Amino acid sequence: NKWSSNSAAQLVDGEYRQKDSMDSAEGLYIGLAPYRIYGDLDGDSLEDALVVLVAEPGDSVPFYNLVAVLNKGGTPYPLAPKSLGERISIRSIAIPDGEVVVDIDVFAPDDPACCPSQSKRLIFRYAGKDLELVEETDLPSAQVSGNLDVSPQRIFSKPGANSKTFTRQIAFNEIDSYVLRALAGQRMDVKVDSPHDNVLLSIKGEEDGTVLASIKTELTNWSGEIPTTQDYTIRAVSVGSGTEYDLGITI
Structure with a gap:
């Protein structure tokens, strides 16, 4: 890679870190973004994968690479790795008919730091030894992917011993939210199952912000004692292709 002082950067638990010097807090960070896309890229009928590497060299902006x-x-x-650009927002990644289609939001020169205003579609194709960029087109104005603002669905009408299992369909980058009332001292078990473990769990207390599970740790199940009586929001977060998932919750 072009940032590491070595010829290669070996990731450990999905991360690589390299300090500029022994006394410096700055340095290179390379990590796996939480995207997992599966499909046949080389026509052998076996399921291949796509991942995204994020490289942050020192105090520079992050660079995104498709692998x-x-x-x-x-x-x-x-x-x-194939560069997707810097400071981008990934709208979708898919593998239709052996091609790799990546939709991204990108920053124009005068855009504020919060809000990219342009969108592009990048199409890659496997060409014997490597992925090749075969097409790049502009898309309509940038927009946030996923149903981030949808109100959570309340799944139990009152606190107490409850259990529920259901199946849902979720799209790339989408978030399904559920809320329930749980009492301090109760035990709660939550598990989400998807074909490639690319639907992750987030669990957070609505009153005090207590985080029981975060997608940063890539959890698909959580079991433990409820610390405080309050509403808890459970989110199923898609980090891969559109898929079906099963969510089971027991209190």
Whole structure:
């Protein structure tokens, strides 16, 4: 890679860190973003994968790279990273008919730090040894992906012993939110199942902000004692292709 002082950056638990010096807090960070996209890239009928690497060199802005990982008879074979740009927001990634289609929001020169105003579609195709960018087009004005502002669905009408399991369909980058009332000292078990474990859990107390589960730790299940009586919001967060998931909650 072009940032590491070594010829390669070995990720440990999805991260690589390199300080500028022993006395410096600045340095290089490379990490896996929480995206997992699956599909056949090379036409061998085996399921390959796409991941996104985020590189933050020192105090610079983050750079995003798309990495295809081929399935060679069960052995992962990563290809060279393909740059998606800096300070982007990924709207969607898909593998229709063997092509890789990436929709991103990008910043125009005069955009404020919060809000990219332009969108692009990048289309890649596997060409024997590598992914090649074969098309880049402008899209309509940038917009936030996912149903981030949808009110959570209340799943239990009153606190106490309850159990519920249901199946839902979720799109890329989408968030499904559920809320329930739980009492201090109760035990709660929450589990989300999806075909590729690409739907993650977030659980947060609505009154005091207590975080029981965060997508940063890539959890798909949580079990424990409720610390405080309050409403808790449970979110199923899609980090891959549109998929079906099962959510089970027991108190």
